[in-house]
Amino acid sequence: MNRKTALLVGLMLAGALQGCATRQNPDPLEPWNRKVFGFNESLDANVLKPVAEGYKAVTPEPVRTAVSNFVGNIKEVWSTANLFLQGRFKDGTLGVIRVSVNSTLGLGGLIDIATPMQLYKSNEDFGQTLGVWGVKPGAYIVWPVLGSSTLRDSVGMPGDMYFSPSTLGTYPREENLLRALQIVNARASYLSATNLVDDVALDKYSFVRDAFLQRRQNLIYEGDPPEEEELDDPSQPENVAPPAAGASEVGAASGPADAQVKVAQAESAANPWAMFP
Numbered sequence: 583m584n585r586k587t588a589l590l591v592g593l594m595l596a597g598a599l600q601g602c603a604t605r606q607n608p609d610p611l612e613p614w615n616r617k618v619f620g621f622n623e624s625l626d627a628n629v630l631k632p633v634a635e636g637y638k639a640v641t642p643e644p645v646r647t648a649v650s651n652f653v654g655n656i657k658e659v660w661s662t663a664n665l666f667l668q669g670r671f672k673d674g675t676l677g678v679i680r681v682s683v684n685s686t687l688g689l690g691g692l693i694d695i696a697t698p699m700q701l702y703k704s705n706e707d708f709g710q711t712l713g714v715w716g717v718k719p720g721a722y723i724v725w726p727v728l729g730s731s732t733l734r735d736s737v738g739m740p741g742d743m744y745f746s747p748s749t750l751g752t753y754p755r756e757e758n759l760l761r762a763l764q765i766v767n768a769r770a771s772y773l774s775a776t777n778l779v780d781d782v783a784l785d786k787y788s789f790v791r792d793a794f795l796q797r798r799q800n801l802i803y804e805g806d807p808p809e810e811e812e813l814d815d816p817s818q819p820e821n822v823a824p825p826a827a828g829a830s831e832v833g834a835a836s837g838p839a840d841a842q843v844k845v846a847q848a849e850s851a852a853n854p855w856a857m858f859p
Contacts, residue, residue, distance in 0.1 A: 709734055719798070
């Protein structure tokens with residue numbers, strides 16, 4: 583186990599010891615989370631967002647699309663593996679075909695040939711697989727730079743990190759350049775979404791947390807989640823978080839579900855391992 587992985591595991595265990603999520607309190611680490619959220623917001627406002635705006639201004643849209651396609655093609659290898667782990671063998675087979683088509687006819691994934699062929703993109707990770715297997719999400723936690731997660735989803739982070747373009751680099755400098763390109767390109771894709779939440783959310787932290795948790799639940803249940811999901815006690819339903827401050831205003835503009843998905847995506851845009859639908 584390398585130092586980075588050991589640190590991640592240690593922080594996860596520390597978070598678990600500080601409090602367990604319950605129906606009444608899915609965010610027992612809120613004081614810690616708000617501090618980290620503030621750090622991430624400062625990093626984004628002072629570094630990531632300005633760089634992303636400059637990148638978007640000087641980089642043609644076809645190039646940005648090609649970068650997104652390339653990143654997505656690598657991530658879909660891991661996504662396809664998780665489809666098989668979830669027992670979705672038909673979808674997993676289609677995922678293999680999609681990756682194969684884009685990796686060959688699509689020039690290494692730079693061009694998305696598969697989508698026009700109705701081979702649609704999957705969006706699975708090991709956190710979702712654990713959810714399908716019945717593992718409860720545990721406490722909501724915000725990681726420095728990596729953004730929103732839960733204790734369950736944090737277990738899947740090493741796999742998400744491995745299946746990223748940075749692993750194609752031969753030397754650390756190449757890995758860092760590829761990672762930086764992935765971060766900036768992802769952040770540029772969600773500039774409008776972050777502007778949206780900045781305008782309407784009275785409590786941005788709560789809004790982002792609720793949007794993230796609802797989106798994760800929706801992904802695990804393939805778009806058809808139950809009204810309530812259990813956390814710790816199988817006999818007790820999870821308290822589904824109410825819309826955060828400002829959610830009604832967003833809903834009036836674009837629909838609550840659509841707005842919350844955009845916010846969840848935007849909040850995690852700084853995550854170098856993220857792959858959004």
